[in-house]
Amino acid sequence: xxxxxxxxxxxxxxxxxxxxxxxxxxxxxxxxxxxxxxxxxxxxxxxxxxxxxxxxxxxxxxxxxxxxxxxxxxxxxxxxxxxxxxxxxxxxxxxxxxxxxxxxxxxxxxx
Amino acid sequence: xxxxxxxxxxxxxxxxxxxxxxxxxxxxxxxxxxxxxxxxxxxxxxxxxxxxxxxxxxxxxxxxxxxxxxxxxxxxxxxxxxxxxxxxxxxxxxxxxxxxxxxxxxxxxxxxxxxxxxxxxxxxxxxxxxxxxxxxxxxxxxxxxxxxxxxxxxxxxxxxxxxxxxxxxxxxxxxxxxxxxxxxxxxxxxxxxxxxxxxxxxxxx
Numbered sequence: 001x002x003x004x005x006x007x008x009x010x011x012x013x014x015x016x017x018x019x020x021x022x023x024x025x026x027x028x029x030x031x032x033x034x035x036x037x038x039x040x041x042x043x044x045x046x047x048x049x050x051x052x053x054x055x056x057x058x059x060x061x062x063x064x065x066x067x068x069x070x071x072x073x074x075x076x077x078x079x080x081x082x083x084x085x086x087x088x089x090x091x092x093x094x095x096x097x098x099x100x101x102x103x104x105x106x107x108x109x110x111x
Numbered sequence: 112x113x114x115x116x117x118x119x120x121x122x123x124x125x126x127x128x129x130x131x132x133x134x135x136x137x138x139x140x141x142x143x144x145x146x147x148x149x150x151x152x153x154x155x156x157x158x159x160x161x162x163x164x165x166x167x168x169x170x171x172x173x174x175x176x177x178x179x180x181x182x183x184x185x186x187x188x189x190x191x192x193x194x195x196x197x198x199x200x201x202x203x204x205x206x207x208x209x210x211x212x213x214x215x216x217x218x219x220x221x222x223x224x225x226x227x228x229x230x231x232x233x234x235x236x237x238x239x240x241x242x243x244x245x246x247x248x249x250x251x252x253x254x255x256x257x258x259x260x261x262x263x264x265x266x267x268x269x270x271x272x273x274x275x276x277x278x279x280x281x282x283x284x285x286x287x288x289x290x291x292x293x294x295x296x297x298x299x300x301x302x303x304x305x306x307x308x309x310x311x312x313x314x315x316x
Binding site: 016019022024028029030031032 | 134135136137139141241243246
């Protein structure tokens with residue numbers, strides 16, 4: 001039993017992203033796919049100055065709508081499909097395309 | 112004259128379109144051999160058998176290749192016993208009106224296989240089979256039918272999950288090879304032929 005178990009068992013249920021992470025708790029344990037770790041560095045809130053700096057660095061106009069894909073640059077993520085969707089949307093909305101992400105080495109963080 | 116053109120009879124009991132959502136609960140049992148799979152199949156809850164058979168069919172109904180239940184898939188991919196996997200895959204949940212009967216059929220297949228191939232039962236799988244259970248939550252939708260016109264309209268608006276709830280899962284609730292739609296059409300809308308056709312459809316999806 002880990003030190004956090006008594007605290008976790010005060011809740012109605014626990015959720016896990018894999019059966020391998022599950023523990024034999026006295027409360028129901030559920031699987032949720034896909035999942036996002038709210039405590040991960042990449043999911044933290046950004047402060048205004050950081051947002052402004054990144055937009056300025058990449059020439060992003062914050063007054064216009066953005067079509068974006070945030071993912072690793074991988075064929076499986078269908079970036080071409082995103083570009084095609086952007087081209088469709090652009091006919092109706094004066095928007096800009098932002099492809100944000102990393103390479104293959106990002107893979108372990110996605111899982 | 113189509114059903115939509117027929118004069119509507121006001122139903123005594125309206126048809127409430129519901130839907131169901133499922134929480135995937137992690138079970139206690141897990142198997143690393145086929146012998147352990149058999150033990151788990153005998154011991155696990157009905158919600159667990161439901162998850163690995165009916166729910167798999169719902170989640171992967173669009174996949175044309177592979178197996179229709181998780182047991183067959185695991186035996187094939189992690190255990191490399193194609194003969195047993197094919198036998199398990201032949202279990203068509205649409206033939207059953209109770210989870211107990213599905214369990215009995217699957218247990219019988221695995222048990223028979225192990226009697227014929229006793230050595231196969233103890234070999235370790237590439238990865239374990241985790242028994243999970245489905246916790247079903249039934250939810251109302253805004254759609255209610257008081258006559259067959261409203262029924263047809265509602266049917267066109269509800270999600271595929273609602274259709275699965277009334278059309279596939281209903282047989283477990285009713286213990287009949289029928290569905291909620293057929294029963295209502297027959298008893299409340301006086302559309303016996305439509306009800307009969309739908310019941311046949313339930314068995315030939």
